[in-house]
Amino acid sequence: MPKRHTRHMSSDSGPLHRRTIPISVHIFSGFFYAPFYAPQLTQFIVTITMYSTYQRPAGYQPRQQPQGEEDRRPAHRRTVDHGSAFGKWHLDRLSGRTIQPANMRSEQSYIVDLLPPSAYTNINGSLRSTNPHITSVAATPAKFIQVALNKVRHPVYSATWTPDGRRLLTGSMSGEFTLWNGMTFNFESIMQAHESGVRSLKYSHSGEWLLSGDHEGNVKFWQPSLNCVNVIDKAHRESIRELAFAPSDHKFVTGSDDGLLKIWDFHESSNAESVLKGHGWDVKSVDWHSELGLIVSGSKDNLIKLWDPRSAKNVNTFHGFKNTVMKTTFQPTGTKRLLAAGCRDRTCRILDLRMLNSGSSEAGPTAGTDMPTRGDRSMAVLRGHDSDVFSLTWHPTHANVVTSGTKTGSIYTFNVDTTPAGGAYGPDSGILPVNTIPSAHDYCVSTLDYHPEGHVLCSGGLDRMTRFWARPRPGDPTSFRDKYYEPKEEGVSVKTLPGVNNATSRAGMARVEHVSTQHFNTAQPEVTDDEPVSIPGFAR
Structure with missing residues (x-):
């Protein structure tokens, strides 16, 4: 038997130092042969005691901890789980308990009583609360939750939630699709979808298809698994600004900077079915009504046009905008008879489709001003913006809530x-915001989209960031003490907005004072019989 050689260390070489070194050993059965497999032994710690003659050099000093580092704590990833709120709401409905949102106390412990936004909406035509401000505050995304950043950052042009609300899909200037988790907001996947910037993303009403349009005028068809199945090369000569599906999902419409709108058959998309001409400049926005046979478009020529998709003719035109109309969108819930438009004149306007007539196709005596014309007399102006409006969206469950980005x-x-x-028709008439986030992004807010349940808002901007916002906790004092609520050097501060009770509107789910309210449509004159409604598919 060979003799084992050992080295004895004498005290002449220096004092002995005992060091305990923890070593983490992972066992993977696929890496080497093992006669047995024990899942509980996937990791264990081996402690090895070593002796050496190592001595610290003269003048050695331990690392000094920088000032303030002792107060630095690891950042926690915020998670917005709406499952408990839906579970409580379901139990309340089964037990027949009445929901009273006005009785929510301004204490964080009462978050257990916070219900999803859809719990505070109308049911069978009856309001849960006599104060409309309560329902709007219950749906206001005022609390910053998380920011999503790609490894290689590019401006975010478009964003949309998947139909099931589990993920968020964003399109960037580089042509990439990025998937983010809809609950923890962490990165999931990325792919190169287009060769140029993704300007528009739109899911079908059934959720089975996704359309995307890019800066070069191409349209791509995607399955929910993000498998591309069809491409329309050069659908437009210039950038495609927006797409919209028909209610049946068999057709869709595209709007482009070439000044045209094109209607396509989803199954036979080799050539456009019809071309809508009438705008004198770039088409910036387009939307297809979910019930009526109606298409709306906004353009750089300061006009909004309504189109009949069957005859490809213009049926109405709105004047009174001072600058480019950047966004037009129909009301997705409620009566579905309202139209919201965002313009670069620092205003948004709400139009009632039930009060339109053929006389609005010509410019009235007050065209180009904030005064509504005879054909646009149902107009309500949303004021208080500090700059041009670039993005706009309706709340998916609260028909009276609109969010805009500047x-x-x-x-x-x-x-x-x-x-x-x-007043209803005064020169300074306008609806003021119930909540303002003055520093949500460093640059332009290019896209806004609500979660299908309405409890989370996503915003994408040209500052290359995607941010998520949610409702604050009841009485949470830290909800509005972050950098996003610090007013900018240029622009309007939240505290200086006239007529806005910021203490009330910022209270989130806390206490809401009673405000005398009245729907703006009820204050408008009646439509007489000599002013026929010329909207196809709508019977008055």
């Missing part, structure tokens, strides 16, 4: 059921 990175939330300040 060029300077601010986000505003409005309740269109409030009485306009300055």
